[in-house]
Amino acid sequence: xxxxxxxxxxxxxxxxxxxxxxxxxxxxxxxxxxxxxxxxxxxxxxxxxxxxxxxxxxxxxxxxxxxxxxxxxxxxxxxxxxxxxxxxxxxxxxxxxxxxxxxxxxxxxxxxxxxxxxxxxxxxxxxxxxxxxxxxxxxxxxxxxxxxxxxxxxxxxxxxxxxxxxxxxxxxxxxxxxxxxxxxxxxxxxxxxxxxxxxxxxxxxxxxxxxxxxxxxxxxxxxxxxxxxxxxxxxxxxxxxxxxxxxxxxxxxxxxxxxxxxxxxxxxxxxxxxxxxxxxxxxxxxxxxxxxxxxxxxxxxxxxxxxxxxxxxxxxxxxxxxxxxxxxxxxxxxxxxxxxxxxxxxxxxxxxxxxxxxxxxxxxxxxxxxxxxxxxxxxxxxxxxxxxxxxxxxxxxxxxxxxxxxxxxxxxxxxxxxxxxxxxxxxxxxxxxxxxxxxxxxxxxxxxxxxxxxxxxxxxxxxxxxxxxxxxxxxxxxxxxxxxxxxxx
Ligand code: FAD
Ligand code: 2HG
Ligand code: ZN
Numbered sequence: 001x002x003x004x005x006x007x008x009x010x011x012x013x014x015x016x017x018x019x020x021x022x023x024x025x026x027x028x029x030x031x032x033x034x035x036x037x038x039x040x041x042x043x044x045x046x047x048x049x050x051x052x053x054x055x056x057x058x059x060x061x062x063x064x065x066x067x068x069x070x071x072x073x074x075x076x077x078x079x080x081x082x083x084x085x086x087x088x089x090x091x092x093x094x095x096x097x098x099x100x101x102x103x104x105x106x107x108x109x110x111x112x113x114x115x116x117x118x119x120x121x122x123x124x125x126x127x128x129x130x131x132x133x134x135x136x137x138x139x140x141x142x143x144x145x146x147x148x149x150x151x152x153x154x155x156x157x158x159x160x161x162x163x164x165x166x167x168x169x170x171x172x173x174x175x176x177x178x179x180x181x182x183x184x185x186x187x188x189x190x191x192x193x194x195x196x197x198x199x200x201x202x203x204x205x206x207x208x209x210x211x212x213x214x215x216x217x218x219x220x221x222x223x224x225x226x227x228x229x230x231x232x233x234x235x236x237x238x239x240x241x242x243x244x245x246x247x248x249x250x251x252x253x254x255x256x257x258x259x260x261x262x263x264x265x266x267x268x269x270x271x272x273x274x275x276x277x278x279x280x281x282x283x284x285x286x287x288x289x290x291x292x293x294x295x296x297x298x299x300x301x302x303x304x305x306x307x308x309x310x311x312x313x314x315x316x317x318x319x320x321x322x323x324x325x326x327x328x329x330x331x332x333x334x335x336x337x338x339x340x341x342x343x344x345x346x347x348x349x350x351x352x353x354x355x356x357x358x359x360x361x362x363x364x365x366x367x368x369x370x371x372x373x374x375x376x377x378x379x380x381x382x383x384x385x386x387x388x389x390x391x392x393x394x395x396x397x398x399x400x401x402x403x404x405x406x407x408x409x410x411x412x413x414x415x416x417x418x419x420x421x422x423x424x425x426x427x428x429x430x431x432x433x434x435x436x437x438x439x440x441x442x443x444x445x446x447x448x449x450x451x452x453x454x455x456x457x458x459x460x461x462x463x464x465x466x467x468x469x470x471x472x473x474x475x476x477x478x479x480x481x482x483x484x485x486x487x488x489x
Contacts, residue, residue: 005079005475007098008056012076016058019068024106027056042101045094046087046148047359049411050442052095054081059106063181063189063220069102070218070472071187079475082214084156085127087148089350089361090441092213093156096476102218104155110134111221112195119178119195121223124155140226143170147347155219161211163437165347168398169262169301170227173210180206181221185468193221208463213439214474216467230301232308233262236316236332237284237342239292243268243372245326246296246397249319250368252326253298256315260302264398268294268375271349271394278355280348282341288329294372296397297346349394353405357389360406360415362423366432371395371402374426378404381422387412401436424450440478448479 010030017025026038043052060066073080079099086093095101104125111121115138122131129149132142144157146164156162158180161173170176179194192206209216240246250264267275272295276283302308316330333339353359366374375393382388387409395403404423408415424434428450435444435451448457457479464471464479471481 004077005097005099005470005472006077008078008100012072012078013056015072016069020058020060020065024059024061024065025056026059029055042083042086042103043094045091047089047354047361049358050091050094052081052101053098054095054101055098057083057101057103059103061106063107063183066102066107066183066218066220067187067189069100070183070185073100073472074185074187074470077470077472079472080218081474082155082159082218084125084153084159085148085151087152088156088160088441089363089438090435090443092160092439092441092443092474092477096442099475104153104218104220107155107220108153113138113140114195115140117195117197118226118228119223120226121179121193121195121221122154124153124158124219124222126154128152128154128157135226136229139229141229143176143225143227144173147350154222154224158210158219158222159212159214160439161437163396163399163401165263165265165343165396167396167437168264173224174207176225177206177210177222178225179223180209180219182206182209182217182219184217185470185473189220190217193223195223197225211439213441213478215464215478216473218473230262231303232305233299233301233339234305234308234312234333235263235297235299235339235342236312236330237345238296238298238319238330239284239288239328240294240296240326241291241328242293246294246371247368249296249326250397252319253315256318257298257300257311260300260308260311261298262301263297263299265297265346265395266294266371266397267297267346267349267394268372268392270390270392272345274352274356274390274392275345275348278348278352280352281344281346282338284331288331291328295345297342299343346394349392349403349405353392353407357407357409358411360408360411360419361438362402362404362406362419362434363436363438364402364404364423364427364432364434365400365436366402366427366430368397368400370430371397374402374423375404377426378406378419378423381418382406382415385415385418388415396437399436421447421450427451442477445476445478445480 042057083103107123107125145166181193182190379391389407424447
């Protein structure tokens with residue numbers, strides 16, 4: 001989404017070098033002439049599906065440096081791609097051409113933490129897990145958790161409005177983010193980094209940047225509400241004889257665990273087998289998995305261990321003693337190590353998929369009752385197609401979010417054309433969303449219309465053009481160019 005953009009020249013590099021140290025510039029261009037290996041990781045996405053051609057990566061240390069970089073790029077019409085941990089799954093974090101990569105990794109300081117209110121203010125480049133580690137001694141935790149926590153950054157999480165494993169309990173970032181500091185495409189610094197729980201002073205501008213995927217500005221600081229660490233957490237993995245039991249099971253679990261329920265995650269049999277095959281988490285015994293069509297991981301987080309455990313054991317007893325039990329068996333974690341290894345089975349699916357092959361990832365919101373149907377329809381459609389290694393479904397059932405992964409030996413046009421637009425049309429017919437939590441990035445620009453009407457897309461465009469009239473911010477992402485306004489023309 002850009003007017004014609006300009007490629008970076010040596011004199012632009014000289015300008016950046018006038019206020020950035022050498023260590024903040026990686027460039028294959030003169031006068032720096034770094035080797036291609038220095039820049040490779042910034043041009044390749046996590047899945048190895050998208051490849052940029054950036055010659056230069058800038059790694060500023062302060063908001064002021066970000067502002068100077070952005071101001072210059074705006075004046076010159078140079079495209080910029082904000083990059084956090086580069087764990088995004090929709091090709092949003094790498095250039096589509098030779099845009100400059102603005103990596104936030106050098107901005108990684110906690111600015112303040114108030115242990116009474118639980119409000120944390122941090123630089124955007126802080127790694128999610130390091131923020132959790134920071135909060136641990138203060139008995140607080142981050143309100144979001146993802147398998148990518150060791151690499152993804154809070155700025156990237158906000159920019160993608162990441163959901164993850166704790167959304168059921170703590171809600172979305174639209175609720176827990178209290179304030180943001182953003183460098184706008186003009187280079188202006190928008191200081192909306194408030195630490196207030198309540199602030200009804202007109203339009204809530206920060207909401208626009210949550211989920212904007214680097215297309216409206218660079219997030220440099222985040223103020224976020226963190227909850228106290230629950231005194232007691234436990235989990236149990238339930239093996240189900242058939243998918244149809246998931247919905248009634250969710251109803252029972254909600255009713256019986258009430259306020260202590262903190263996650264309800266689903267894995268089909270293929271996801272479980274793949275996680276085990278690639279060494280993710282603790283495999284159940286043969287008896288425990290026998291006859292299991294799928295699995296549900298239930299987590300509780302409450303105030304009193306004994307009380308919570310009693311509720312969980314009662315739930316298991318009830319489920320197993322029914323005339324037609326909803327589950328075959330349940331394996332309750334008996335130690336912190338078992339707790340983590342049960343979680344690893346679910347969190348590790350993405351990693352296992354990437355070890356198995358190349359993944360086509362569809363992250364959709366659809367009615368829960370349709371999860372298995374969509375996985376089965378996809379299996380049927382790809383039956384006997386060359387290069388397809390498997391089709392699996394898993395995800396955040398509690399949030400109505402299915403992760404459909406098609407694993408192939410390589411990315412091929414044949415597989416892609418069998419999947420799209422077919423799948424998007426189906427999601428649209430179910431009034432679902434083509435992106436529940438990963439965003440649009442470069443992958444789904446052409447598919448936005450399946451989840452947003454024309455009026456919405458037009459107003460998104462107007463907002464984009466108002467903030468970024470030259471289209472320098474993350475071109476080719478989220479919105480397709482208007483006709484005659486194509487990058488590189
Ligand atoms: P990047 O990948 O670097 O960037 C993502 C997007 O945000 C890009 O468009 C980029 O331009 C923009 N961006 C990054 N930083 C900034 C900034 N400071 N200012 C402006 N724009 C910026 N996602 C979920 O929602 N839920 C999950 O459960 C989940 N699990 C995952 C598990 C694994 C193993 C992996 C690899 C990914 C997972 N993801 C998940 C996807 C991804 O981790 C998240 O989207 C994450 O929030 C991206 O953060 P990042 O720092 O890596 O951002
Ligand atoms: C998860 O929930 C992530 O594990 C990744 O959102 C999903 O890899 C995927 O498709
Ligand atoms: Zn997810």
